[in-house]
Amino acid sequence: MSDTLTIENLHVAARHGHHDHVLVDGVSLTLRRGRILALVGASGCGKSMTCSGAQGVLPPGVRVTQGRVLHDGRTIAPEQLRGRIVATILQNPRSAFNPIRTMADHARETLRAVGRLEGDWRNRTLEAFAIAGLEDAESVLPLHAFEMSGGMLQRAMIALALLSDAPFLFADEPTTDLDLIVQARILDLLDELARQRNLGVLLITHDMGVVARLADTVAVMENGRIIETATTREIFDNPQRIATRELVEAHMSLYPEVA
Numbered sequence: 001m002s003d004t005l006t007i008e009n010l011h012v013a014a015r016h017g018h019h020d021h022v023l024v025d026g027v028s029l030t031l032r033r034g035r036i037l038a039l040v041g042a043s044g045c046g047k048s049m050t051c052s053g054a055q056g057v058l059p060p061g062v063r064v065t066q067g068r069v070l071h072d073g074r075t076i077a078p079e080q081l082r083g084r085i086v087a088t089i090l091q092n093p094r095s096a097f098n099p100i101r102t103m104a105d106h107a108r109e110t111l112r113a114v115g116r117l118e119g120d121w122r123n124r125t126l127e128a129f130a131i132a133g134l135e136d137a138e139s140v141l142p143l144h145a146f147e148m149s150g151g152m153l154q155r156a157m158i159a160l161a162l163l164s165d166a167p168f169l170f171a172d173e174p175t176t177d178l179d180l181i182v183q184a185r186i187l188d189l190l191d192e193l194a195r196q197r198n199l200g201v202l203l204i205t206h207d208m209g210v211v212a213r214l215a216d217t218v219a220v221m222e223n224g225r226i227i228e229t230a231t232t233r234e235i236f237d238n239p240q241r242i243a244t245r246e247l248v249e250a251h252m253s254l255y256p257e258v259a
Protein backbone atom coordinates (compact mmCIF):
# COMPACT_ATOMS: atom_id res chain seq x y z
CA MET A 1 0.00 0.00 0.00
CA SER A 2 2.96 2.38 0.03
CA ASP A 3 3.27 5.39 -2.24
CA THR A 4 -0.33 5.51 -3.34
CA LEU A 5 -3.01 8.15 -3.37
CA THR A 6 -6.54 6.86 -3.64
CA ILE A 7 -9.69 8.80 -4.37
CA GLU A 8 -12.45 6.56 -3.07
CA ASN A 9 -16.09 6.73 -4.12
CA LEU A 10 -16.07 10.50 -4.63
CA HIS A 11 -19.45 12.16 -5.12
CA VAL A 12 -19.73 15.86 -5.94
CA ALA A 13 -23.02 17.71 -6.32
CA ALA A 14 -24.25 21.21 -7.10
CA ARG A 15 -27.31 22.62 -5.41
CA HIS A 16 -30.05 23.56 -7.87
CA GLY A 17 -32.99 25.02 -5.93
CA HIS A 18 -34.10 22.20 -3.63
CA HIS A 19 -32.29 19.50 -5.56
CA ASP A 20 -28.76 18.20 -5.84
CA HIS A 21 -27.39 17.91 -9.35
CA VAL A 22 -24.77 15.14 -9.32
CA LEU A 23 -21.56 16.16 -11.10
CA VAL A 24 -19.25 13.35 -9.92
CA ASP A 25 -20.91 10.04 -9.24
CA GLY A 26 -18.80 7.60 -7.24
CA VAL A 27 -15.36 8.08 -8.79
CA SER A 28 -12.53 5.89 -7.49
CA LEU A 29 -8.96 6.26 -8.74
CA THR A 30 -5.57 5.18 -7.46
CA LEU A 31 -2.38 7.07 -8.29
CA ARG A 32 1.03 5.45 -7.84
CA ARG A 33 4.33 7.27 -7.55
CA GLY A 34 6.29 7.29 -10.79
CA ARG A 35 3.16 6.62 -12.85
CA ILE A 36 1.00 8.96 -14.91
CA LEU A 37 -2.74 8.31 -14.87
CA ALA A 38 -4.75 10.23 -17.46
CA LEU A 39 -8.35 11.12 -16.68
CA VAL A 40 -10.11 11.67 -20.00
CA GLY A 41 -13.63 12.28 -21.24
CA ALA A 42 -15.82 14.70 -23.12
CA SER A 43 -16.17 18.29 -21.99
CA GLY A 44 -18.36 18.61 -18.90
CA CYS A 45 -18.10 14.93 -17.85
CA GLY A 46 -16.68 15.88 -14.44
CA LYS A 47 -12.89 15.63 -14.75
CA SER A 48 -12.08 18.97 -13.16
CA MET A 49 -14.73 18.50 -10.45
CA THR A 50 -13.09 15.20 -9.53
CA CYS A 51 -9.74 16.93 -9.18
CA SER A 52 -11.15 19.89 -7.24
CA GLY A 53 -13.43 17.72 -5.11
CA ALA A 54 -10.55 15.49 -4.02
CA GLN A 55 -8.69 18.60 -2.88
CA GLY A 56 -11.70 20.29 -1.26
CA VAL A 57 -11.45 23.36 -3.49
CA LEU A 58 -14.86 23.37 -5.19
CA PRO A 59 -16.63 26.49 -6.47
CA PRO A 60 -19.41 28.04 -4.38
CA GLY A 61 -22.60 25.97 -4.41
CA VAL A 62 -20.73 22.76 -5.25
CA ARG A 63 -19.76 20.26 -2.55
CA VAL A 64 -18.47 16.78 -1.86
CA THR A 65 -21.42 14.66 -0.68
CA GLN A 66 -19.53 11.41 -0.20
CA GLY A 67 -16.10 9.86 -0.53
CA ARG A 68 -12.61 10.24 0.86
CA VAL A 69 -8.97 10.41 -0.13
CA LEU A 70 -6.39 8.00 1.25
CA HIS A 71 -2.63 8.42 1.26
CA ASP A 72 -0.85 5.10 1.66
CA GLY A 73 -4.10 3.64 2.94
CA ARG A 74 -4.79 6.35 5.53
CA THR A 75 -7.67 8.82 5.19
CA ILE A 76 -6.39 12.32 4.71
CA ALA A 77 -8.23 15.64 5.01
CA PRO A 78 -8.20 17.99 2.00
CA GLU A 79 -6.26 20.69 3.87
CA GLN A 80 -3.50 18.19 4.68
CA LEU A 81 -3.48 17.04 1.09
CA ARG A 82 -3.15 20.36 -0.71
CA GLY A 83 0.41 21.47 -1.34
CA ARG A 84 1.94 18.88 0.98
CA ILE A 85 0.90 15.65 -0.67
CA VAL A 86 -0.58 16.97 -3.90
CA ALA A 87 0.74 19.91 -5.90
CA THR A 88 -1.45 21.29 -8.65
CA ILE A 89 -0.86 22.84 -12.01
CA LEU A 90 -3.77 24.29 -13.90
CA GLN A 91 -4.90 25.38 -17.29
CA ASN A 92 -4.58 29.12 -17.91
CA PRO A 93 -1.68 29.84 -15.57
CA ARG A 94 -2.17 33.58 -15.99
CA SER A 95 -5.29 33.52 -13.87
CA ALA A 96 -3.62 31.32 -11.24
CA PHE A 97 -1.14 34.03 -10.25
CA ASN A 98 -1.94 37.08 -8.19
CA PRO A 99 -1.33 39.96 -10.64
CA ILE A 100 0.23 42.28 -8.05
CA ARG A 101 2.65 39.69 -6.67
CA THR A 102 6.06 38.83 -8.10
CA MET A 103 7.27 35.30 -8.79
CA ALA A 104 9.48 35.60 -5.68
CA ASP A 105 6.36 36.43 -3.62
CA HIS A 106 4.58 33.39 -5.04
CA ALA A 107 7.54 31.14 -4.28
CA ARG A 108 7.70 32.37 -0.66
CA GLU A 109 3.95 31.93 -0.30
CA THR A 110 4.14 28.36 -1.61
CA LEU A 111 7.00 27.49 0.75
CA ARG A 112 5.21 29.14 3.70
CA ALA A 113 2.03 27.19 2.95
CA VAL A 114 3.86 23.87 3.16
CA GLY A 115 6.04 24.89 6.13
CA ARG A 116 9.30 24.95 4.16
CA LEU A 117 10.14 28.65 4.13
CA GLU A 118 12.99 28.21 6.58
CA GLY A 119 16.61 28.38 5.35
CA ASP A 120 17.72 29.44 1.96
CA TRP A 121 14.39 29.86 0.16
CA ARG A 122 15.96 31.94 -2.61
CA ASN A 123 18.42 29.31 -3.79
CA ARG A 124 15.79 26.58 -3.58
CA THR A 125 13.48 28.75 -5.67
CA LEU A 126 16.17 29.47 -8.25
CA GLU A 127 16.92 25.76 -8.47
CA ALA A 128 13.22 24.88 -8.98
CA PHE A 129 12.87 27.62 -11.64
CA ALA A 130 15.92 26.26 -13.45
CA ILE A 131 14.67 22.65 -13.30
CA ALA A 132 11.34 23.86 -14.72
CA GLY A 133 13.27 25.32 -17.64
CA LEU A 134 13.07 29.00 -16.77
CA GLU A 135 16.29 30.29 -18.20
CA ASP A 136 18.04 33.00 -16.20
CA ALA A 137 15.99 32.12 -13.14
CA GLU A 138 17.42 35.11 -11.23
CA SER A 139 15.75 37.54 -13.61
CA VAL A 140 12.39 35.76 -13.22
CA LEU A 141 12.11 36.39 -9.45
CA PRO A 142 11.02 40.06 -9.68
CA LEU A 143 8.57 39.49 -12.55
CA HIS A 144 4.78 39.73 -12.35
CA ALA A 145 2.52 37.41 -14.34
CA PHE A 146 1.71 40.11 -16.91
CA GLU A 147 5.42 40.38 -17.72
CA MET A 148 5.68 36.70 -18.68
CA SER A 149 4.53 34.56 -21.61
CA GLY A 150 2.02 31.70 -21.17
CA GLY A 151 4.80 29.13 -21.49
CA MET A 152 6.95 30.89 -18.87
CA LEU A 153 3.98 31.06 -16.52
CA GLN A 154 3.25 27.36 -16.93
CA ARG A 155 6.91 26.64 -16.17
CA ALA A 156 6.66 28.91 -13.11
CA MET A 157 3.61 26.98 -11.94
CA ILE A 158 5.51 23.72 -12.39
CA ALA A 159 8.43 25.23 -10.45
CA LEU A 160 6.10 26.14 -7.56
CA ALA A 161 4.75 22.58 -7.62
CA LEU A 162 8.33 21.28 -7.37
CA LEU A 163 9.11 23.65 -4.50
CA SER A 164 6.37 22.11 -2.42
CA ASP A 165 8.09 18.73 -2.86
CA ALA A 166 4.71 16.97 -2.90
CA PRO A 167 4.89 13.35 -4.09
CA PHE A 168 1.75 13.67 -6.25
CA LEU A 169 0.80 16.15 -8.93
CA PHE A 170 -2.65 16.99 -10.30
CA ALA A 171 -2.27 18.57 -13.74
CA ASP A 172 -5.60 19.85 -15.05
CA GLU A 173 -5.32 20.53 -18.81
CA PRO A 174 -1.78 21.82 -18.28
CA THR A 175 -1.10 22.70 -21.93
CA THR A 176 -4.49 23.69 -23.31
CA ASP A 177 -3.82 27.42 -23.52
CA LEU A 178 -0.33 27.13 -25.00
CA ASP A 179 0.82 27.11 -28.61
CA LEU A 180 1.87 23.76 -30.07
CA ILE A 181 5.63 24.16 -29.68
CA VAL A 182 5.35 25.31 -26.08
CA GLN A 183 2.83 22.51 -25.42
CA ALA A 184 5.33 19.91 -26.61
CA ARG A 185 8.08 21.34 -24.40
CA ILE A 186 5.87 21.47 -21.32
CA LEU A 187 4.72 17.88 -21.91
CA ASP A 188 8.34 16.73 -22.19
CA LEU A 189 9.13 18.56 -18.97
CA LEU A 190 6.21 16.97 -17.12
CA ASP A 191 7.20 13.52 -18.35
CA GLU A 192 10.81 14.02 -17.32
CA LEU A 193 9.91 15.37 -13.88
CA ALA A 194 7.40 12.60 -13.20
CA ARG A 195 10.03 9.96 -13.96
CA GLN A 196 13.00 11.68 -12.31
CA ARG A 197 11.19 12.76 -9.17
CA ASN A 198 9.04 9.69 -8.98
CA LEU A 199 5.85 11.75 -8.93
CA GLY A 200 2.42 10.16 -9.15
CA VAL A 201 0.54 12.27 -11.69
CA LEU A 202 -3.17 12.70 -12.33
CA LEU A 203 -3.26 14.22 -15.79
CA ILE A 204 -6.62 15.67 -16.75
CA THR A 205 -7.03 16.18 -20.45
CA HIS A 206 -9.42 15.82 -23.35
CA ASP A 207 -6.46 15.48 -25.72
CA MET A 208 -5.73 11.86 -26.61
CA GLY A 209 -2.43 12.97 -28.16
CA VAL A 210 -1.30 14.07 -24.71
CA VAL A 211 -2.51 10.75 -23.31
CA ALA A 212 -0.62 8.72 -25.93
CA ARG A 213 2.51 10.66 -25.22
CA LEU A 214 2.55 10.69 -21.43
CA ALA A 215 0.14 8.36 -19.70
CA ASP A 216 0.78 4.86 -18.35
CA THR A 217 -2.86 4.21 -17.60
CA VAL A 218 -6.11 5.88 -18.58
CA ALA A 219 -9.44 6.29 -16.80
CA VAL A 220 -12.32 7.31 -19.05
CA MET A 221 -15.13 9.39 -17.59
CA GLU A 222 -18.67 9.84 -18.83
CA ASN A 223 -21.50 11.64 -17.05
CA GLY A 224 -19.63 11.84 -13.75
CA ARG A 225 -18.58 8.17 -13.71
CA ILE A 226 -15.46 6.20 -14.59
CA ILE A 227 -16.59 3.84 -17.33
CA GLU A 228 -13.29 2.23 -18.28
CA THR A 229 -9.77 1.98 -16.88
CA ALA A 230 -6.89 0.33 -18.72
CA THR A 231 -3.31 0.78 -19.83
CA THR A 232 -2.78 3.42 -22.48
CA ARG A 233 -1.93 0.71 -25.02
CA GLU A 234 -5.17 -1.16 -24.30
CA ILE A 235 -7.24 2.02 -24.51
CA PHE A 236 -5.88 2.76 -27.98
CA ASP A 237 -5.77 -0.83 -29.27
CA ASN A 238 -8.89 -2.29 -27.78
CA PRO A 239 -11.29 0.29 -26.31
CA GLN A 240 -14.22 -1.42 -24.61
CA ARG A 241 -16.77 1.35 -24.30
CA ILE A 242 -18.42 3.50 -26.95
CA ALA A 243 -17.27 6.75 -25.36
CA THR A 244 -13.69 5.47 -25.24
CA ARG A 245 -13.86 4.32 -28.85
CA GLU A 246 -15.16 7.74 -29.88
CA LEU A 247 -12.29 9.52 -28.14
CA VAL A 248 -9.74 7.23 -29.79
CA GLU A 249 -11.39 7.42 -33.22
CA ALA A 250 -11.65 11.21 -33.08
CA HIS A 251 -7.96 11.34 -32.27
CA MET A 252 -6.94 8.81 -34.94
CA SER A 253 -8.84 10.69 -37.62
CA LEU A 254 -6.76 13.76 -36.81
CA TYR A 255 -3.41 12.09 -36.09
CA PRO A 256 -3.40 8.60 -37.63
CA GLU A 257 0.31 8.12 -36.99
CA VAL A 258 0.32 8.64 -33.21
CA ALA A 259 -1.00 5.49 -31.53
Ligand SMILES: Nc1ncnc2c1ncn2[C@@H]1O[C@H](COP(=O)(O)OP(=O)(O)OP(=O)(O)O)[C@@H](O)[C@H]1O
Pocket (backbone or CB within 6 Å): 014, 023, 041, 042, 043, 044, 045, 046, 047, 048, 049, 050, 059, 060, 061, 062, 206
Ligand atom coordinates in the same frame (compact mmCIF):
# COMPACT_ATOMS: atom_id res chain seq x y z
N1 LIG B 1 -19.61 26.35 -10.49
C1 LIG B 1 -20.37 25.34 -10.95
N2 LIG B 1 -21.61 25.13 -10.40
C2 LIG B 1 -22.39 24.13 -10.85
N3 LIG B 1 -22.04 23.26 -11.83
C3 LIG B 1 -20.84 23.42 -12.40
C4 LIG B 1 -19.95 24.46 -11.99
N4 LIG B 1 -18.82 24.38 -12.74
C5 LIG B 1 -19.02 23.34 -13.58
N5 LIG B 1 -20.20 22.77 -13.38
C6 LIG B 1 -20.76 21.61 -14.08
O1 LIG B 1 -20.09 20.45 -13.61
C7 LIG B 1 -20.01 19.47 -14.64
C8 LIG B 1 -18.62 18.93 -14.68
O2 LIG B 1 -17.72 20.00 -15.01
P1 LIG B 1 -16.17 19.79 -15.11
O3 LIG B 1 -15.55 21.15 -15.21
O4 LIG B 1 -15.69 18.90 -14.04
O5 LIG B 1 -16.04 19.04 -16.52
P2 LIG B 1 -14.74 18.63 -17.30
O6 LIG B 1 -14.89 17.20 -17.62
O7 LIG B 1 -13.53 19.03 -16.54
O8 LIG B 1 -14.90 19.50 -18.63
P3 LIG B 1 -13.83 20.30 -19.50
O9 LIG B 1 -13.06 19.26 -20.25
O10 LIG B 1 -14.67 21.13 -20.40
O11 LIG B 1 -12.98 21.11 -18.55
C9 LIG B 1 -20.44 20.17 -15.93
O12 LIG B 1 -21.75 19.74 -16.23
C10 LIG B 1 -20.46 21.63 -15.57
O13 LIG B 1 -21.48 22.32 -16.26
